[in-house]
Amino acid sequence: MTSLLRTFGPSLTAVILLLTGLWIVGMIVAPQLIMVDKSFWYLDRGGDAGALSVRIDSLYNDVDLLGWDKTDTEALEPSAERDLKLVEIEQQITEKKAEITELETREIKPKKVYSLANYTLMGAAHFAIFAKTIFAALAVTVIAFIVCYPIAYSVAKLAPPGKAAIIMLGLIVPYAINELLRIFAWLMILNYNGVINVMLGFFGMEPVPFLESGSGVFIAMVYAYVLFMVFPIYNTVETLDTAQIEAARDLGAPMWKIHLRVILPHAKPGIAVGAIMTFMLSAGSYAVPYIMTRGIAAPWFTQLIYNKFFESNNWNAGAAYAFTLLITCTLFIFLLMRIFKIGIKDIAR
Amino acid sequence: MSHVSPTITGRASQVVLNLYLVIFFLYMFLPLILMVLAGFNDFSPPSVTVWKGFTFRWFGELAADTRMWTGLINSILIATLVIVIALPLGLAGAFLVTRLQSRFNGLLYGVMVSPLLTPGIILGISTLVFWRDLSVPGGLFTAAMAQATYIASYAMLMFMARLQRQDMTLEEAALDLGATPARAFRRITIPFLKPAILTASVIAFLQSFENYNTTIFSIGGEHTLVTEIGSRMRFGLSPAVNVIGMIFVVLTFFFAALYVLFREREKRRAAAALG
Numbered sequence: 001m002t003s004l005l006r007t008f009g010p011s012l013t014a015v016i017l018l019l020t021g022l023w024i025v026g027m028i029v030a031p032q033l034i035m036v037d038k039s040f041w042y043l044d045r046g047g048d049a050g051a052l053s054v055r056i057d058s059l060y061n062d063v064d065l066l067g068w069d070k071t072d073t074e075a076l077e078p079s080a081e082r083d084l085k086l087v088e089i090e091q092q093i094t095e096k097k098a099e100i101t102e103l104e105t106r107e108i109k110p111k112k113v114y115s116l117a118n119y120t121l122m123g124a125a126h127f128a129i130f131a132k133t134i135f136a137a138l139a140v141t142v143i144a145f146i147v148c149y150p151i152a153y154s155v156a157k158l159a160p161p162g163k164a165a166i167i168m169l170g171l172i173v174p175y176a177i178n179e180l181l182r183i184f185a186w187l188m189i190l191n192y193n194g195v196i197n198v199m200l201g202f203f204g205m206e207p208v209p210f211l212e213s214g215s216g217v218f219i220a221m222v223y224a225y226v227l228f229m230v231f232p233i234y235n236t237v238e239t240l241d242t243a244q245i246e247a248a249r250d251l252g253a254p255m256w257k258i259h260l261r262v263i264l265p266h267a268k269p270g271i272a273v274g275a276i277m278t279f280m281l282s283a284g285s286y287a288v289p290y291i292m293t294r295g296i297a298a299p300w301f302t303q304l305i306y307n308k309f310f311e312s313n314n315w316n317a318g319a320a321y322a323f324t325l326l327i328t329c330t331l332f333i334f335l336l337m338r339i340f341k342i343g344i345k346d347i348a349r
Numbered sequence: 350m351s352h353v354s355p356t357i358t359g360r361a362s363q364v365v366l367n368l369y370l371v372i373f374f375l376y377m378f379l380p381l382i383l384m385v386l387a388g389f390n391d392f393s394p395p396s397v398t399v400w401k402g403f404t405f406r407w408f409g410e411l412a413a414d415t416r417m418w419t420g421l422i423n424s425i426l427i428a429t430l431v432i433v434i435a436l437p438l439g440l441a442g443a444f445l446v447t448r449l450q451s452r453f454n455g456l457l458y459g460v461m462v463s464p465l466l467t468p469g470i471i472l473g474i475s476t477l478v479f480w481r482d483l484s485v486p487g488g489l490f491t492a493a494m495a496q497a498t499y500i501a502s503y504a505m506l507m508f509m510a511r512l513q514r515q516d517m518t519l520e521e522a523a524l525d526l527g528a529t530p531a532r533a534f535r536r537i538t539i540p541f542l543k544p545a546i547l548t549a550s551v552i553a554f555l556q557s558f559e560n561y562n563t564t565i566f567s568i569g570g571e572h573t574l575v576t577e578i579g580s581r582m583r584f585g586l587s588p589a590v591n592v593i594g595m596i597f598v599v600l601t602f603f604f605a606a607l608y609v610l611f612r613e614r615e616k617r618r619a620a621a622a623l624g
Binding site (some may be wrong): 003004006007008009011012015016017019020022023024027028029030031032034035038147150151154158161165167168169170171172173174176177178179180181182183184185186187188189191193194195198223227255276280281283284285286287290291294295302305306309315318319322325326329333343344345347 | 362363366369370373374376377378380381383384387395396397398399437438440441442444445448449450455457458459460461462463464466467468469470471474475476477478479482494497498501520524529530531533534555559561562565566575578579582583590593594597598601602604605606608609612613616
């Protein structure tokens with residue numbers, strides 16, 4: 001704190017603290033907490049909303065009738081009896097009105113009930129979709145590692161500088177092109193009369209319903225997120241001193257052993273970052289299933305979340321589904337940090 | 350030489366690796382090439398298997414598409430707002446983490462990078478829920494706030510990387526010579542950070558412009574160019590989408606080539622400096 005004050009002075013320090021405070025509290029922590037809180041309650045409208053509204057209507061009727069009685073009574077000759085009756089009517093009107101206000105607040109502002117109901121709502125069918133989504137994300141992560149490790153290694157250590165620059169360009173272009181457009185290309189390839197099925201037909205084979213079966217989602221997902229594994233691994237392998245590899249070789253280690261004992265251990269933080277990014281993007285992808293299922297194949301978990309929010313308009317259930325996804329991704333991160341024995345500082349650099 | 354000499358890998362494995370690279374790049378680029386081709390095919394829905402002749406008519410159809418144009422304007426508006434919000438936040442965060450000596454540093458850092466490790470749809474949802482409780486409905490503003498949450502983390506990492514290379518003695522000297530902290534900040538720290546501010550602005554703009562998953566959950570009834578492309582891909586497919594794809598491919602290629610050239614020049618310059 002003193003070092004901050006010394007370099008920036010009191011007013012700049014105040015601005016820095018205020019901005020980070022707004023960011024951390026107002027944009028990161030509070031929205032997440034509110035979402036989590038929402039996932040644990042639902043609105044109870046007192047069981048039967050219909051009966052409630054009928055009761056309110058009849059009370060309004062009663063008040064109207066009493067109003068008529070009141071004007072009738074007021075038209076009578078002034079007497080003690082008349083005054084007494086007026087007071088009695090007034091009192092009845094106030095009672096009925098009080099009851100109306102109470103019932104109306106219950107109708108407009110239903111009771112908040114904290115429970116796990118939003119989570120138990122999931123049921124077996126939705127849980128199966130959740131499991132499918134997570135399993136697919138894990139599979140994408142493993143495939144991405146197998147595909148990308150040789151590429152990251154060859155760009156970092158094998159290719160001469162000129163060739164490495166060209167390979168780098170070849171990696172950056174597909175990586176930077178919008179996710180939607182890359183997915184869209186696969187729609188044309190996997191379609192019923194798309195490139196692959198036309199080729200299959202050429203060899204006299206039956207067309208394969210990639211999009212209808214949901215396998216199209218997985219194929220496009222691998223394509224869309226595979227490159228998120230390349231760059232983190234490349235960044236760590238590049239920092240490895242080449243002399244270490246040559247020393248291992250000179251001492252007679254076979255190539256596979258050099259990878260296993262020298263390069264892979266060094267690349268651990270990069271592999272962890274790549275795995276976290278790939279898993280998180282695949283599990284949390286709305287774009288890929290949205291485009292590839294086209295409403296024909298079974299939905300994915302992110303689509304269930306979207307539907308809860310914007311179609312059935314049940315934000316509490318939607319928040320519960322979203323929190324389930326968030327917890328899963330967080331657990332995955334901690335699991336990888338434990339397995340690879342790395343800290344948060346190694347992850348985000 | 351930073352790369353391993355060819356003798357270390359046998360000639361056979363070199364051939365296998367090259368073959369693997371060729372197959373990988375075919376896998377990466379063939380879908381993109383097909384998408385571009387279908388944009389010139391006089392046939393809708395977009396296809397390369399049914400070829401009806403070469404045409405430019407989808408370019409005209411795209412230019413006349415008003416929803417795409419409003420989407421583009423919205424995208425630029427949101428991206429500008431994101432730069433204005435995310436850069437100061439990222440900068441403040443970077444100052445705090447690099448200069449604050451406290452045992453909470455690790456936790457602070459963890460919280461500030463956590464949006465990068467959170468699925469985009471969760472950021473969109475939580476922002477939407479938060480602002481609705483303050484009676485602000487989903488729209489361009491909430492979309493910008495949701496995006497700024499994680500783009501500020503990107504900016505912070507970029508500023509931190511630059512600040513770690515800062516020569517602190519310069520700032521100390523200015524302060525010792527009687528400059529006020531505000532003056533030292535304006536005359537030394539900000540000029541030093543200028544390149545990082547420029548790169549962070551470009552990255553923030555691109556991240557915001559290209560974002561789909563966070564935006565679709567937080568934008569309410571409005572649309573950006575990318576969310577509009579998304580809904581066109583699902584409903585009413587037209588090769589006009591391929592034309593957009595073509596434009597994105599060309600632009601991306603151009604900027605990626607610039608970036609790689611720049612990187613190579615920096616590397617060569619660094620190597621020359623080392624002698």
